[in-house]
Amino acid sequence: MSAFDSDVVIVGAGVAGLSAAGELVRDGVRVTVLERRPYVGGRAYSYAHPVLDEVVDSQHVLLGCCTNLIDFCARAGLGEKIRWYDRQTFLEPGGRASTIELSGMPAPLHYAGSFLRAGMLNAKDKVAIARGLAEFARGYAGASDEESVLQWYGRTRQTVGAIRHFWEPIVLATLNDSSEHCSMKYAGKVFYELFLKTSTGGRLGIPTVPLSEFYGAGAEMVEREGGEVELRASVERLEQGADGRWLVGTADGREFSARDVVLALPFEQTQRLIAGMKLRSGEEVRAGLLETMGRFVHAPFISILLWYDREITTLDHAWLLDTTIQWFFHKSRIRGYGPEQGSYIELVIAGSRRELPMGRAEILEPALAELARFFPGVREARLVKSGILKEARATFSVVPGLDRFRPGQRTRLPGLYLAGDWTATEWPSTMEGAARSGRLAAGEVVGTRERFLVGDLPASGLMRLLV
Ligand SMILES: Cc1cc2nc3c(=O)[nH]c(=O)nc-3n(C[C@H](O)[C@H](O)[C@H](O)COP(=O)(O)OP(=O)(O)OC[C@H]3O[C@@H](n4cnc5c(N)ncnc54)[C@H](O)[C@@H]3O)c2cc1C
Numbered sequence: 436m437s438a439f440d441s442d443v444v445i446v447g448a449g450v451a452g453l454s455a456a457g458e459l460v461r462d463g464v465r466v467t468v469l470e471r472r473p474y475v476g477g478r479a480y481s482y483a484h485p486v487l488d489e490v491v492d493s494q495h496v497l498l499g500c501c502t503n504l505i506d507f508c509a510r511a512g513l514g515e516k517i518r519w520y521d522r523q524t525f526l527e528p529g530g531r532a533s534t535i536e537l538s539g540m541p542a543p544l545h546y547a548g549s550f551l552r553a554g555m556l557n558a559k560d561k562v563a564i565a566r567g568l569a570e571f572a573r574g575y576a577g578a579s580d581e582e583s584v585l586q587w588y589g590r591t592r593q594t595v596g597a598i599r600h601f602w603e604p605i606v607l608a609t610l611n612d613s614s615e616h617c618s619m620k621y622a623g624k625v626f627y628e629l630f631l632k633t634s635t636g637g638r639l640g641i642p643t644v645p646l647s648e649f650y651g652a653g654a655e656m657v658e659r660e661g662g663e664v665e666l667r668a669s670v671e672r673l674e675q676g677a678d679g680r681w682l683v684g685t686a687d688g689r690e691f692s693a694r695d696v697v698l699a700l701p702f703e704q705t706q707r708l709i710a711g712m713k714l715r716s717g718e719e720v721r722a723g724l725l726e727t728m729g730r731f732v733h734a735p736f737i738s739i740l741l742w743y744d745r746e747i748t749t750l751d752h753a754w755l756l757d758t759t760i761q762w763f764f765h766k767s768r769i770r771g772y773g774p775e776q777g778s779y780i781e782l783v784i785a786g787s788r789r790e791l792p793m794g795r796a797e798i799l800e801p802a803l804a805e806l807a808r809f810f811p812g813v814r815e816a817r818l819v820k821s822g823i824l825k826e827a828r829a830t831f832s833v834v835p836g837l838d839r840f841r842p843g844q845r846t847r848l849p850g851l852y853l854a855g856d857w858t859a860t861e862w863p864s865t866m867e868g869a870a871r872s873g874r875l876a877a878g879e880v881v882g883t884r885e886r887f888l889v890g891d892l893p894a895s896g897l898m899r900l901l902v
Pocket residue numbers: 446447448449450451452469470471472475476477478479493494495496497668669670671699700701704736737826828829830854855856857864865866867868869
């Protein structure tokens with residue numbers, strides 16, 4: 436067994452780990468990233484599906500307000516691999532379309548024109564939505580982490596139409612759980628950042644290449660700047676050495692030694708490593724961390740992938756209202772494949788607790804029937820192949836009351852840091868949350884927490900007068 440020396444070992448090459456590494460290497464720190472899988476990207480991953488004979492992934496989108504993720508992508512040369520959309524289409528069964536799109540009006544009026552024209556909402560729904568949004572005109576600092584979104588609907592007298600056709604789709608898409616499981620603090624943040632604060636915060640960005648290829652460019656950037664990224668390096672052992680350094684052991688018997696270790700893992704993997712680590716002192720710190728991590732719960736996500744022999748619509752993506760499937764992504768168009776290659780589609784069921792135990796046919800058949808209600812072109816097309824991707828541990832739920840348990844990136848064990856979307860970032864379980872956590876952990880390693888953090892978008896338009 437030989438020990439490889441680094442200043443910092445980062446465990447996990449998801450967005451958090453790559454973001455931490457990207458900042459530290461730029462600062463001249465010797466970094467080794469250890470990733471157990473044969474590819475990077477973590478939960479934002481793609482892989483060659485042996486049965487479908489395709490490289491598949493579950494749709495990941497970003498928003499204009501994801502400043503740290505966008506900065507990471509720009510540094511990794513990924514700017515050209517994100518397609519940005521300023522227009523969102525909401526479809527009702529039968530095909531009626533409402534479009535919410537960016538106008539030239541200053542924030543918070545940038546969506547006002549299309550919102551007023553949207554047929555999916557009646558006048559009472561629109562008044563209720565405006566009343567709800569007005570709570571966040573000065574930001575979301577007053578939003579309570581103890582209140583659920585469901586309770587907020589009641590308190591602000593939201594209508595059934597406003598909930599079904601506006602709030603609930605937004606909450607599911609951004610927080611990956613239903614309103615009774617989500618805290619108003621995080622929903623309020625989403626509403627403020629997407630609809631009020633700036634005219635660009637709600638822009639939708641979609642990667643145009645499979646996700647491991649996308650984040651592979653991030654790993655290449657880390658290596659170009661002097662870091663090392665070791666794949667198939669599953670960390671099984673963590674030990675506090677007598678000299679204050681950390682020893683990190685992998686399943687294949689390699690041992691790494693570092694002054695600092697950043698665990699850039701989901702909460703359940705962090706819990707497992709921390710429970711088993713060998714400590715010289717600090718048992719009470721371990722107990723506290725384990726108790727904290729025990730508070731987190733997962734929310735699942737299901738993707739239904741469909742390949743049709745012809746193009747079924749010219750829309751790139753759409754919200755599907757009054758259905759089980761909530762979101763439609765036309766991946767072949769987003770990726771620029773050309774209509775002669777047919778339609779490659781992803782349907783999304785977010786926060787899919789009910790569907791998770793179901794079998795393939797039970798999920799697929801109703802989804803296909805629902806799809807045909809929105810896109811009649813489906814009836815003439817031939818379904819060439821289909822696949823279902825289930826992610827039981829897609830995200831953590833921002834359940835009411837969780838916020839105070841999200842740990843900071845510096846632990847009370849010298850040289851041990853945490854990153855990952857679940858740590859304290861003020862963001863829900865997202866790639867931006869992960870990017871922030873990585874940068875905050877890197878900042879803690881060099882002694883200045885926010886040193887690498889990119890600030891939020893500043894308020895624009897009329898919103899500048901309110902903050
Ligand atoms: C299906 C799905 C859809 C999603 N959609 C979106 C979306 O549209 N927009 C969005 O912003 N977010 C989305 N998310 C959430 C987003 O993917 C995560 O919030 C983010 O990727 C988390 O990054 P992370 O680095 O914190 O953790 P992870 O991505 O989980 O990275 C942790 C890494 O550590 C590695 N690892 C684990 N254990 C070990 C070990 N012992 N040794 C070495 N390595 C180890 C893992 O293999 C992994 O690569 C989605 C998630 C899923 C699953």
